[in-house]
Amino acid sequence: MRLSPDTLPSLRHGAQRPGYDRAALTTGIVHLGIGAFHRAHQAVYTDDALARSFGPWGIAGVSLRSPDTRDALEPQGGLYTVAVRDAAGERLRVIGSVTQLLVAPEDPAAVLDLLTRPSVRIVTLTVTEKGYCHDPATGALNEAHPDIVHDLANPESPRSVPGFLVEALIRRRAAGVEPFTVLSCDNLPSNGDTAAGLLRRYAELRDPALGTWFAGNVACPNSMVDRIVPATTDADRDRVSDGLGLRDSWPVVTEPFSQWVIEDRFPTGRPAWELEGAELVPDVHPYETMKLRLLNGSHSTLAYLGYLAGYETVSDTMADPAFARLIRGLMDEEAGPTLHMPPGADLGHYKDALIERFRNPALRHRTWQIAMDGTQKLPQRLLGTIRDRLAAGAPIDRLALGVAAWMRYVSGTDEAGRPIDVRDPMAARLAELAAEAGPDADRLATALFGLTAVFGDDLPRDPRFTAAVTDALRRLYAEGARAVVQSVAPAAG
Ligand code: NAD
Numbered sequence: 001m002r003l004s005p006d007t008l009p010s011l012r013h014g015a016q017r018p019g020y021d022r023a024a025l026t027t028g029i030v031h032l033g034i035g036a037f038h039r040a041h042q043a044v045y046t047d048d049a050l051a052r053s054f055g056p057w058g059i060a061g062v063s064l065r066s067p068d069t070r071d072a073l074e075p076q077g078g079l080y081t082v083a084v085r086d087a088a089g090e091r092l093r094v095i096g097s098v099t100q101l102l103v104a105p106e107d108p109a110a111v112l113d114l115l116t117r118p119s120v121r122i123v124t125l126t127v128t129e130k131g132y133c134h135d136p137a138t139g140a141l142n143e144a145h146p147d148i149v150h151d152l153a154n155p156e157s158p159r160s161v162p163g164f165l166v167e168a169l170i171r172r173r174a175a176g177v178e179p180f181t182v183l184s185c186d187n188l189p190s191n192g193d194t195a196a197g198l199l200r201r202y203a204e205l206r207d208p209a210l211g212t213w214f215a216g217n218v219a220c221p222n223s224m225v226d227r228i229v230p231a232t233t234d235a236d237r238d239r240v241s242d243g244l245g246l247r248d249s250w251p252v253v254t255e256p257f258s259q260w261v262i263e264d265r266f267p268t269g270r271p272a273w274e275l276e277g278a279e280l281v282p283d284v285h286p287y288e289t290m291k292l293r294l295l296n297g298s299h300s301t302l303a304y305l306g307y308l309a310g311y312e313t314v315s316d317t318m319a320d321p322a323f324a325r326l327i328r329g330l331m332d333e334e335a336g337p338t339l340h341m342p343p344g345a346d347l348g349h350y351k352d353a354l355i356e357r358f359r360n361p362a363l364r365h366r367t368w369q370i371a372m373d374g375t376q377k378l379p380q381r382l383l384g385t386i387r388d389r390l391a392a393g394a395p396i397d398r399l400a401l402g403v404a405a406w407m408r409y410v411s412g413t414d415e416a417g418r419p420i421d422v423r424d425p426m427a428a429r430l431a432e433l434a435a436e437a438g439p440d441a442d443r444l445a446t447a448l449f450g451l452t453a454v455f456g457d458d459l460p461r462d463p464r465f466t467a468a469v470t471d472a473l474r475r476l477y478a479e480g481a482r483a484v485v486q487s488v489a490p491a492a493g
Pocket residue numbers: 032033034035036037038062063064065066126127128129130131132161185186187188225226227228229230
């Protein structure tokens with residue numbers, strides 16, 4: 001039997017279920033990018049908030065790409081399971097806050113209608129870094145992006161996030177409906193400010209006066225999100241369905257830890273997320289930089305080096321003591337010293353907890369998944385830290401090794417000579433550069449430094465940066481990832 005509102009009563013004892021009347025929910029939040037992360041994070045906070053103090057905060061989940069989530073969840077009336085997993089076992093919980101699912105490419109007009117409804121007061125986003133159609137090195141809108149070009153020419157049938165949101169805001173304004181708040185939950189630096197800048201620029205391209213209106217009227221709070229949510233596997237589906245006693249076509253699997261730090265700027269209201277553990281603060285930046293540099297920077301470094309060393313998951317990689325030492329050293333010696341935390345924040349505790357989270361063997365987070373989209377991720381995860389270290393005249397050995405490992409990874413061939421499936425919006429360009437350079441560290445590094453969308457104009461001109469990365473890349477080619485990690489992070493004594 002399939003999980004659905006009708007079969008909920010036969011859920012096995014022990015699995016938690018929605019504690020409110022879903023049929024009475026109205027849609028107050030539209031979420032763009034209804035992937036695994038939203039369902040294990042924001043939708044859970046909202047589910048908790050609805051159970052505690054019911055309000056008009058049902059979520060309509062929209063995919064701007066594939067129909068897969070809608071196809072899986074529609075027959076389940078939007079219900080799905082969050083499986084929280086650690087060494088002690090697995091706890092199952094059915095989430096009810098997602099009540100509607102749409103696929104934008106099938107019917108962009110329906111998505112615009114939804115976004116124009118007065119009941120919708122918040123639009124949340126997890127569309128991955130590439131969904132912002134921006135230049136990751138500068139944060140500026142990529143005005144030559146095919147989706148942006150398309151949407152400016154066809155504003156009534158958009159494809160991109162800016163295209164949908166700005167057209168909806170124009171319609172709301174014309175109808176006298178207040179603008180919604182735009183809440184980015186992607187791993188971007190200053191995600192709210194970045195989204196605001198991109199949307200304002202896109203609005204300006206539609207009509208210069210609209211850009212000014214946008215800047216004065218649309219709130220885009222920054223937020224920091226943290227919970228590790230690997231892609232769901234077929235084995236996850238089977239195990240969760242066995243535990244539920246009902247078939248769930250697309251559960252999500254996650255860890256016990258969850259954090260959400262949000263700037264409290266919601267002119268038209270929001271659910272009481274703070275009662276469920278979200279931290280509403282005046283300034284998110286210190287938390288966000290901490291997370292991007294310690295968690296995401298370590299994650300990417302582990303992903304590239306771990307993949308090259310033949311490890312399938314982050315926890316497999318962390319089980320190798322040299323990799324664990326490297327990551328602790330990266331946090332303690334290189335990334336940590338660049339952070340300026342508010343009084344009371346306990347960095348030592350945060351780093352200890354991160355190491356434990358990375359080690360969680362119950363979460364099979366694949367190195368290959370984290371390795372995706374490196375051109376979009378590197379700037380905020382490693383390169384900003386490197387800029388700060390260079391400005392302070394401080395060493396960057398471990399950070400440079402992370403960047404070199406990305407280069408070795410995007411060369412497209414692993415240490416055993418097998419092809420690597422490199423997923424990245426710039427994959428074609430990366431493959432071209434790698435083919436021209438061949439297996440030559442100096443040529444490959446020089447070619448990749450030329451990607452200004454990734455490295456900017458400054459880093460490729462700084463010999464401390466180029467020498468450290470090129471040297472690490474030479475060593476990765478000559479010795480292999482595992483040997484290099486062992487020599488950069490030797491055992492004490
Ligand atoms: P996912 O693959 O399950 O879902 C990604 C979603 O983004 C899908 O709905 C997809 O259609 C959409 N998308 C992909 N490319 C797009 C594009 N070019 N334009 C518009 N939409 C696009 O991934 P996920 O685990 O849900 O992660 C999504 C994002 O959430 C991450 O990129 C990150 O910014 C943030 N996040 C994830 C985690 C995690 O552990 N998974 C943790 C913190 C933050």
